[in-house]
Amino acid sequence: MRWPHVRLDLFGDINEMDNRVMDALNELSFEAVRRYAWNHTINSDFRAGDTGQHGAGMAIDFVFFEKKPGDVPVIDQFIFTVGYGRFRRVGLYPHWKNPGLHGDVKDETLYWWRDKAGKYHYGQTPAEILTWK
Numbered sequence: 001m002r003w004p005h006v007r008l009d010l011f012g013d014i015n016e017m018d019n020r021v022m023d024a025l026n027e028l029s030f031e032a033v034r035r036y037a038w039n040h041t042i043n044s045d046f047r048a049g050d051t052g053q054h055g056a057g058m059a060i061d062f063v064f065f066e067k068k069p070g071d072v073p074v075i076d077q078f079i080f081t082v083g084y085g086r087f088r089r090v091g092l093y094p095h096w097k098n099p100g101l102h103g104d105v106k107d108e109t110l111y112w113w114r115d116k117a118g119k120y121h122y123g124q125t126p127a128e129i130l131t132w133k
């Protein structure tokens with residue numbers, strides 16, 4: 001199996017996913033377990049009809065956790081994920097029921113977070129995102 005560290009059982013249709021995003025998640029998930037004993041769950045993968053990266057199978061929404069989703073601060077998830085550098089674009093979602101991240105492999109570097117009202121705030125560096133209020 002190509003992605004032994006990914007919760008493949010949580011995907012709708014793995015065949016719709018781009019290999020690059022799966023490779024990235026596989027390596028990230030391996031490191032999450034090795035360094036912090038973090039598990040992961042998948043919030044959203046391929047979305048048919050989506051005009052963005054999810055519709056191309058190039059994006060994944062995920063949550064790292066220890067015992068249950070929500071128990072690892074989203075800022076810690078973000079710092080770990082951007083530090084590992086496998087996703088070109090990373091979004092931070094502090095207002096999901098279980099706060100987590102979006103990662104994709106679109107050919108540009110971009111970071112963002114979504115506030116409680118659903119507004120997106122973008123930055124060219126992770127540091128810009130970490131100054132969110």
Ligand SMILES: [Zn+2]
Pocket residue numbers: 044054059060061102103
């Ligand atoms: Zn997403």
